[in-house]
Structure formats: C-alpha cells, structure tokens
Amino acid sequence: MVSGDAAMRRVLVFAYPLRWRFVGAGLLAAGTEAAGLGLMAAATWLLATAAGQPPLIALSIAIVLVRALAIGRGVLRYVERLASHDAVLRMVTEVRARIFAALVDRPPARRADALSRMVSDVDAVQDLVIRVLLPMAAAGLVAVAAVGTALLADPATALVLLAGLLVTGVALPLLAARLARHGSARLAPLRAAYAVDTVDLVHGAADLAAFGARPEYEARGAAHADELARVERALARRSFAVDAAATAFGGVTAMAVMITAMSRGLPGVWLAVLAVATLAAGELALSLLAAARKGAEIQGSLRRVAELLGEPATGASGGLALPDGSVHLRLRGAGVRYRADAPPALHDIDLDLPPGRRVAVVGPSGAGKSTLLALLTGAIAPDTGSVVADGTPITAFDRERWPGVVTGLLADAHLFHASVRDNLLLARPGATDGELVAACRTAGLGDWVDTHGLDVRVGEDGAELSGGQRQRLALARAVLADPQVLLLDEPTEGLDPGQADAVLAAVLAHRGDRSVVLVTHRLTGLDAFDEVLVLDGGRVRERGTQGWVRAHGG
Structure with a gap:
C-alpha cells in the first residue's frame, strides 16, 4: 500500500512540468483573497470615516480603492479559475493517460473498479490541486500579509490576530x-463497489x-448505496x-482584537477596520477547513491512483526498456x-515459467483457469x-521499472468506443500504422483491416x-503490447476450428x-506447447506434454 505522502509525491510529479502555471494560479488565488480582505477593510474605513462628514476630497482615495478592489476581486477570481483549471486539466490528462496505459498492462479484477479509478479516483487528482x-x-499567504499589516498598526493586536x-x-x-x-477511508471502496453493482445490473x-x-444483486446494490449515504x-x-x-471562534477573535486595540488606545475608526478585517480573515479559515477536509477525503483515491503511476514512459510498451526474455515466473x-x-x-498450484516456456491450461468452466491468470x-x-518473479513476490513486483511484463488478452478485455487505431495504440502509443x-x-484480422482501414x-x-472480430482485435492489442509473459484467455473464441x-x-x-x-477449452493446436x-x-489433475496432447485427441 502506498503511503499518503508517497501517493501525493507520485501524483505531483505530473505537476512539475506545469509548475510555473500553478505558481501563477496560486498568486492569482492569493490576490483574489487579498482583494476581498482589502475590500472589507477599505469599505469599513470609508463608512466609519464618512460618518464624521469630512470633506469629500478626504474620501476620494478610499472610494476609488473600494471600487478597484471590488472590480479587481471578480477579475482576479475569473483569471485564477482559467489559469488553475487550464493547468490542472493538462495535468489530469497526463495522469489519465498513464493510468490507462497501466490498466492495459495490468487489468484489474473488475472492470467497474477500473472505471472508478478512471473517473472518480482520478478526479481526486484535480481536487488535490484545485480544492x-x-x-x-492562497489562504496562508493572505494570513501572513494580514498579520504583517496588523503588526504595523499595533504589535499586541497582531499577536491576538495571529493566535x-x-x-x-x-x-x-x-x-x-x-x-x-x-469516515472517508471507506468512501472510495464503497463508490467502487457501487460502480461494480451498477455495471452488473445494467450490462x-x-x-x-x-x-x-x-433481486439479490439489486439488494446488494441498495445495501452499498445505503452504506455510502450513511457514511456521507x-x-x-x-x-x-x-x-x-x-465561525464562532472567528467572532471571538474579532472581539478579542477589538478589545486589545481599545486597550492600546487606537482610534475608533481603526477599531472598526480591525474588527471587520479580522472577521474577513476568519472567512479564510472556512476555506482552509474545506481544503483540509477534502484532502483527507481523497487520500484513499490518491493511493489507488498512485499504485498505478510510475515514472514517465519511454519504452516501446509504455514504460522503461524491458530486459529481453529474462523474467522467470514461479x-x-x-x-x-x-x-x-x-x-x-485454486489449491496447491505449482507452475514454472522460465523465459520462452509455453504452457496451456485446460479444464471445464469453473475449474480455476481465470483465477490462475489473475494470480x-x-x-x-x-x-x-x-x-514470484525473479525471486520477488509478484504483489510487490517492480512494475514501475518493468511495466507490461505480464499482460495479455483476458476474459474481460474491453474495447472502447473509438477507432481501431485508438484501441490498438493503448498497447503501444508510439506504434506506426505498419506495426x-x-x-x-x-491476430487474423488483416483482411478486415485492409478492407475497412484503421479509422x-x-x-x-x-x-x-462480430464476436470473432472483437476477439481478434483485442488479441491484436495484446500481441502489439509484446509483454514478456503473454496471457491468453480463450483467444480464438468465436472462430471456426481451422481459423x-x-x-x-x-x-x-x-x-x-x-x-x-x-487458457482454452480446446485440445487442438497445442502441440507447440511445452506443458x-x-x-x-481448482486443482491440477494432470500434467501433459506433446505426447499427452496427441493421446487425448489434440
């Protein structure tokens, strides 16, 4: 399990190329909050001073300042939203692409869980930055500026405000x-479970x-929905x-600031300004509360996302260069x-997969074949x-260094509502049309592609x-990925025996x-397999070689 700090670091790696955009967005956000705080202070000074009916010329600067801050706050907020969302959407696009590639390399146990990761969990990356x-x-910068300004007026009052x-x-x-x-630690798995229930019921x-x-599945979905609502x-x-x-403590702080300022002999106008400005600064605490709460809520999603993220891809199959034929699975x-x-x-399964070994797994439905592939x-x-892979437990396997080592055509291989080209490029983004x-x-789909094209x-x-075309397209994607260990779950389903x-x-x-x-139900075509x-x-009842295949009608 990736720790919270490690998950955040792994996600924020994708923000580094956009760091100046985020710095600009942060400064704009701080400017927006500072404009709001300044507007409250300036408006209070203007009203309190105007009550004494001074000459209009004495209020002209404050009037212009109030108007400028009111307009500037709205403009700054608008520009900040544009800048922050532009930067974070660029970042999230890259994160989604990396997770997409990771899910192609290592499909999860349930496709609805993948959907949860691609949608709600990746949205947590956006929330991490924006919310x-x-x-x-922004709140930290403005709070420091507010305390610094109060320090110029009166150090004791500034200390009360700081406290x-x-x-x-x-x-x-x-x-x-x-x-x-x-409570939020349960939200992400509950949402994933609810997504699984929804997919099961719809599809x-x-x-x-x-x-x-x-009825059983509807009841399970309703139970998950009720539990999710209860936690929320x-x-x-x-x-x-x-x-x-x-909110209450913000009011208490304003009163304490005003009492301290009165004891220090500050003018009445400045008492009002400090009290109202303190209330406005207290509003920033509510934004910090929301940010802290959201940060805690998305920790689970960030960990789930971070588990699939590694360093930027450079290799042909979506990651770093793979060691040729060196992975030994046991x-x-x-x-x-x-x-x-x-x-x-599955019970007491022994299997040795040195580089280049070919193993066929046969048996009736429910024998444990797909569970073996999931292992x-x-x-x-x-x-x-x-x-283990090369002596390392597969659950802790270094997939950031060797992505795509074990993958292939599994039973729930998904084709997306896109072109043939787009579906294939998931396996190798840099592949040429010839590849x-x-x-x-x-995969036996050449004639069809020659006729219809890749688009x-x-x-x-x-x-x-058709069913056969769909299966062959998914198989072509697995072939294009070219992992070191290719797993095939009924790759020729829907085809006639000869084909x-x-x-x-x-x-x-x-x-x-x-x-x-x-994994197959057929015994024909297995002469090329070593075992x-x-x-x-769930048990291995027999182990055979080529002679065994021929003896059993292969």
Missing part, C-alpha cells in the same frame, strides 16, 4: 481532517434475469460541527479462496503459497464488430522466445 493545495497556499488565525486556520483544519479521515440485466439473480451523512454532521466552531503451492465458507478456487498478473494475491496492421494480421469506429465495447488453429500458430510464431500461457495443465475443481 486543497491552491486554497491552502486566532492559528486556531481557526491550523488547529481546526487539522481536527477536521482527522475526523474526515475516519448483466439479461443474464441476471435468466438465472433469477436480479456522518461526514456532513462532523463538518457542520467543525464549521460552526470555526507459482509454489499457490492457493486462492474467495470465501471462507466455499471451497478454494499471474498480480490482480489478486494468493492466500497460500507464493507467486498496427502487422499485429492485426498476426473505423468499433462501437461501445466493440458492438459494431482458430491458424491464428494461434501465428501468435506463437510472433512470440518467438517469449513466454505464453494459454499442458488440466485443472478441475
């Missing part, structure tokens, strides 16, 4: 963050109805209590149990035994394609000396 860091920086701002601007925000952190409506499982209501109540305390007594009251999905990708961790077409030919749109999840054998042979020829793990594992009930 946390910039407000804190009040430390309570409302530091102590209470820290309390708000601590209270929010207790699986027909299957759920056919098996009579819709608890956070709202705590937020209200802290906000009320900050499963030793690996077991997975999804529920304590259910049989294990290899690191999407799930073994409950017993171990999964894209070559990958399609390897034809495939529809939502490949809805504009399926031809596509599989082409993919294996393309792989050369890189490893392949194939065949027969899974049933």
